[in-house]
Amino acid sequence: MTNIDTLKVSSHLRSKAIDIVRRSILITNFHGSEQEKDLTDPANCNGFGRVRHFKLDAGKEWMKNPLPILPAAKALNVKPELQIRAQVFQNSACNWRCWYCFVDFKLLNADSKHASFLTCDEMIDLYLKEDNPAPMIDLTGGQPDLTPEWIPWMMNTLKERGLDEKIYLWSDDNLSNDYLWKYLSNEQIDLMSSYKMYSRVCCFKGIDERSFSLNTKAAPELFYNQFELCKRLLEINLDMYCYITITANTDTNFELVVAKLFDRVQQIDELLPLRIVPLRIFDSFTPIALRMNDEFKDMMQGQYAAMEVWKSELVKRFTAEQLNQPITEIKLKKY
Numbered sequence: 001m002t003n004i005d006t007l008k009v010s011s012h013l014r015s016k017a018i019d020i021v022r023r024s025i026l027i028t029n030f031h032g033s034e035q036e037k038d039l040t041d042p043a044n045c046n047g048f049g050r051v052r053h054f055k056l057d058a059g060k061e062w063m064k065n066p067l068p069i070l071p072a073a074k075a076l077n078v079k080p081e082l083q084i085r086a087q088v089f090q091n092s093a094c095n096w097r098c099w100y101c102f103v104d105f106k107l108l109n110a111d112s113k114h115a116s117f118l119t120c121d122e123m124i125d126l127y128l129k130e131d132n133p134a135p136m137i138d139l140t141g142g143q144p145d146l147t148p149e150w151i152p153w154m155m156n157t158l159k160e161r162g163l164d165e166k167i168y169l170w171s172d173d174n175l176s177n178d179y180l181w182k183y184l185s186n187e188q189i190d191l192m193s194s195y196k197m198y199s200r201v202c203c204f205k206g207i208d209e210r211s212f213s214l215n216t217k218a219a220p221e222l223f224y225n226q227f228e229l230c231k232r233l234l235e236i237n238l239d240m241y242c243y244i245t246i247t248a249n250t251d252t253n254f255e256l257v258v259a260k261l262f263d264r265v266q267q268i269d270e271l272l273p274l275r276i277v278p279l280r281i282f283d284s285f286t287p288i289a290l291r292m293n294d295e296f297k298d299m300m301q302g303q304y305a306a307m308e309v310w311k312s313e314l315v316k317r318f319t320a321e322q323l324n325q326p327i328t329e330i331k332l333k334k335y
């Protein structure tokens, strides 16, 4: 398998996915896509948006997923429910190609056949026209951080409209590049750090170099880069949470590999594993079903073995009191 040249692909996609002069982002339109077939509610915002229902329950064999329900409820000052609705906008570019991605790959190529440039004002106009708009906005992708300007631009728009303390803002990051530091001004970074109703979720892909590379098609050594980027993001004081996908071949030595992963994460912060939620991968989404092969089926099985070890590492390393704390109340020691 040839690995993706992440640096080259990122730079190419960025050049196609952002218009700096018009301050606009190439946003996916879901009409006619495979992803559209899987949407619970029809695409909204003229096809440029969708409503996602985030749920706490991830099924019997899996840990509960409090993201983004608990951080959103805290920011919105409401009682957390079992699910939350989010207005999603997807940028149309991603530098990696995870086999379990529920987005069609053709929606990740910054291809204007499936996307159009929208300013944040235009996105918010579309959102406000919807009946009963969701209480949170999720800027996702794709990899939103190929175009990191999107987040401070959206914050400025929400502030200008007096919505910054009414709508909770959430964005995803696949921990693949340093564009945030390369392209944002200090003022934009300060805005993100000080913005009251914003959190970011970073997603670690895989539990070791092999599973990382098989999952993403990126070079195995970039597995370690994820931890460096996560640390840098914590250093700028964002309200951060993490996901991890733990799909890996069943012949993996899970005891060894997962323990090593916890050691690496705890070098960033002793309590960071308590802010990480393993994401369960399902093969029921249309784009994933179309890509399925024997190796990926094996990796789907492997995630359950990894989950058992994940749970036992948590119990070994943390007290019952720590494990029972809501994810929003885990205060990292260093940050």
Ligand code: SF4
Pocket: 094, 095, 096, 097, 098, 100, 101, 102, 103, 141, 142, 143, 174
């Ligand atoms: S990084 Fe995210 S958006 Fe990109 S291919 Fe993987 S799952 Fe899909």
